[in-house]
Amino acid sequence: MTNAPITLGPMPDANGYFGEYGGSFIPPNLSAAMADISKAYDEITKREDFQAELHSLFANYVGRPSPIFHAKRLSDKLGGAQIHLKREDLNHTGAHKINHCLGEALLAKFMNKKKVIAETGAGQHGVALATACALVGIPCEIHMGQVDIEKEHPNTTKIRILGATLVPVTRGQATLKEAVDNAFEEYLKNPEDYFYAIGSIVGPDPFPRMVRDFQSIVGKEAREQFQDTHGKLPDIVAACVGGGSNAIGLFTAFLNDASVKIVGVEPAGKSLDVVGQHAATLTKGKPGVIHGMRCYVLEDSEGVPSAVHSIASGLDYPGIGPQHSYLKDAGRVTYETASDKETLDAFMELSHVEGIIPALESAHAVAWAIRTAPTLPKDTHILINLSGRGDKDADYVAKLLNI
Ligand SMILES: *Cc1c(COP(=O)(O)O)cnc(C)c1O
Numbered sequence: 284m285t286n287a288p289i290t291l292g293p294m295p296d297a298n299g300y301f302g303e304y305g306g307s308f309i310p311p312n313l314s315a316a317m318a319d320i321s322k323a324y325d326e327i328t329k330r331e332d333f334q335a336e337l338h339s340l341f342a343n344y345v346g347r348p349s350p351i352f353h354a355k356r357l358s359d360k361l362g363g364a365q366i367h368l369k370r371e372d373l374n375h376t377g378a379h380k381i382n383h384c385l386g387e388a389l390l391a392k393f394m395n396k397k398k399v400i401a402e403t404g405a406g407q408h409g410v411a412l413a414t415a416c417a418l419v420g421i422p423c424e425i426h427m428g429q430v431d432i433e434k435e436h437p438n439t440t441k442i443r444i445l446g447a448t449l450v451p452v453t454r455g456q457a458t459l460k461e462a463v464d465n466a467f468e469e470y471l472k473n474p475e476d477y478f479y480a481i482g483s484i485v486g487p488d489p490f491p492r493m494v495r496d497f498q499s500i501v502g503k504e505a506r507e508q509f510q511d512t513h514g515k516l517p518d519i520v521a522a523c524v525g526g527g528s529n530a531i532g533l534f535t536a537f538l539n540d541a542s543v544k545i546v547g548v549e550p551a552g553k554s555l556d557v558v559g560q561h562a563a564t565l566t567k568g569k570p571g572v573i574h575g576m577r578c579y580v581l582e583d584s585e586g587v588p589s590a591v592h593s594i595a596s597g598l599d600y601p602g603i604g605p606q607h608s609y610l611k612d613a614g615r616v617t618y619e620t621a622s623d624k625e626t627l628d629a630f631m632e633l634s635h636v637e638g639i640i641p642a643l644e645s646a647h648a649v650a651w652a653i654r655t656a657p658t659l660p661k662d663t664h665i666l667i668n669l670s671g672r673g674d675k676d677a678d679y680v681a682k683l684l685n686i
Contacts, residue, residue, distance in 0.1 A: 294606060299488025302612065305605035307487035309575045316474035320394075321489040327393045328386075328496070337389055341500060344418065345374050345381055348504040351512070351666070357636045357653075364659035366652050367517065368639070368669040369505045369533060378642065378671030379501060379529040380411035380482065386497030388415035388423075391478035400470050401480045402426045402462035405596035406438025407675070408482030413447035423447040426466035428458040437675065463574070483526025484604035487575035491605050498532025505666060506536040513664065519655075521546040522668035523647040524565070524618065525597050527604035529670035538615060547607060548651045550593035551620035558583055562591035564603040565611050565618040573602040579611070594623040595643035597671075621650035629653050630673060630680060642671035643680070 295301045299321075307317060327333050341347040350373070354366045371379040391399050399416050402425070403409030409425040416423035425442050429451045432439050442449050452465040470479045481490040484498075502520075509517050520537050522530035524547040537543045552561035561567065564579050571580035573588055581601040583589040588601040610616040621629070626643060629650035634640045641649055648667045656665060673680075680686075 294609070295488065295492055299492070301491070301606045301609035303570070304577050304608040305488060305491055306577050307575060308572050308577065309487050312471065313474070313487075317487055317489070320478075323394045324390060324489050324493050327390060333389065333393055337386060340385055340389075340418070341382070345385070347374070347500065348508065349373050349501075351505060351508045352639075354633070354637050357633065358656065360636060361653060361656045363657040363661065364518075364655070364663035364665050365661070366656055367509070367664060367666045369501060369666060370669055371501060371529065372639070372641065372645070372669050372672035376411050376414050377674065378407065378411065379498065379532060379668070380407055380671075381414065382500060382532065383494045383497040383528060384408070384411040384415040384480065385418070386493070387478070387480040388412065388419040388421060391480070392419050392421050394478065396421065396478040397476040398422045398424060399478045399480050400424045400426070400466050401482065402459065402466040403482070404428075404431055404459035404462070404599065406431070406435040406442065407597055407671075409442045409447070409449075410438050410445070412480055412482075413442045413445035416447060417445045424450060424469065426450045426452055426462045426469070428456070428462045429453045430457045431459065431462070483528040484531050484606060485526040485574060485576060485578070485600075485602060491576065494528050495531045495535060495606065498528050499535040501529070501532035501668065502534060502536030505533060509664075509666060516540055516543055517664045517666040518542070519544045519546060519663070519665045520668075521548060521648050521651060521665060523548050523550075523595075523598060523644050523670060524603065524607060525562070525595075525600050525644060526602070527607045529668050531604060531606055533666075533668040534610075534616065545616045546651065547616055547618045548647045549618055549620045550595060550598040550626075550647055551622040552592040552594070553623055555620060559590040560592050561620075562593045562599050562601065563620050564601060565607060566620055568601070568603070570608070576602070576605050578605045578608040579603050594626055595647065597642070597644040598647065619651055621647040621654075625650040625654065627680065627683065630676070631684070634673075639669070640673035640677060641669055642673045643676045645670045646673070
């Protein structure tokens with residue numbers, strides 16, 4: 284790597300590539316549908332009526348802008364850098380996902396689609412999407428593995444209460460992979476009338492850029508808020524990385540600020556040294572193709588996407604957004620990890636010291652900050668994206684820790 288200043292042009296290119304990553308690796312019968320979404324996305328999201336409606340919903344429905352909170356007690360206790368939290372946990376539905384789900388549901392409505400389809404694993408994407416579709420007034424169908432349906436009880440109930448159709452998938456392992464297959468088959472029955480809503484910055488073009496653009500409100504706000512309060516930019520911004528949507532949402536506004544260090548935090552799970560015991564795709568994977576895109580992939584010894592594990596089900600994914608794959612190779616973003624154990628400690632620490640129960644996903648970024656802050660001077664400012672609240676995880680953690 285050279286020391287040349289980093290200048291990042293508009294990404295992706297006209298073919299949906301971020302450097303060598305991204306693109307569109309899909310069966311021919313899907314190409315037309317994706318090209319259609321791409322074109323509609325470019326046209327519709329430039330329209331003033333679309334942007335006005337989306338931003339009004341961000342303000343009056345989601346509750347944006349979300350505040351930035353200085354975690355002073357935690358920072359003082361650690362005795363080093365100052366930790367600040369971008370409070371996406373305070374959004375309606377309790378996480379950042381509502382930002383892109385509203386964008387996608389609204390786009391589907393503007394495209395006159397008859398139904399929005401998606402899969403969900405732990406149910407977080409399902410709830411956010413069912414919420415957005417209820418509001419926008421468009422039918423929503425969520426495909427979910429039977430095994431996950433039984434595990435994720437509060438979320439499945441919410442999806443039904445919100446008026447979405449929950450489709451149980453019983454084939455194979457009856458978890459996320461089969462749910463994806465099932466949802467895709469349904470979508471392929473009528474791509475003209477249906478809209479497939481992806482839950483992160485993954486999949487074929489245009490989804491990685493579409494979901495990023497809808498999420499970029501997070502960093503746009505944070506940059507302005509921080510500048511207003513502190514008269515300068517944060518020194519470091521950091522976020523947890525599953526597919527990478529909350530991270531890219533924060534990072535995008537800072538990519539060309541050479542003074543700002545950017546850190547993504549991947550789940551090291553139980554062990555980084557054992558395939559299947561973590562989900563640290565950029566740390567341990569290599570370039571490949573998964574779910575219609577080229578990106579880093581975690582593979583087993585036979586070259587198929589490996590089993591993954593994280594204490595946070597939202598980070599449990601063997602691929603990663605193509606833009607993160609690019610930013611890693613370009614050296615613009617540093618990707619670190621936090622283990623299950625460190626994450627649990629961070630979950631409890633933030634709850635005890637600041638009265639904020641974070642999502643286990645977000646607690647990965649908090650864990651990294653807790654580890655790093657003591658090594659830095661007191662006038663260094665770290666801004667963490669607190670991507671969601673931990674109500675959904677409270678019972679699980681209590682059981683694990685026997686409290
Ligand atoms: C889904 C989820 C994530 C992981 O998804 P990304 O696309 O990597 O952001 C992180 N935090 C929360 C709270 C989530 O619900």
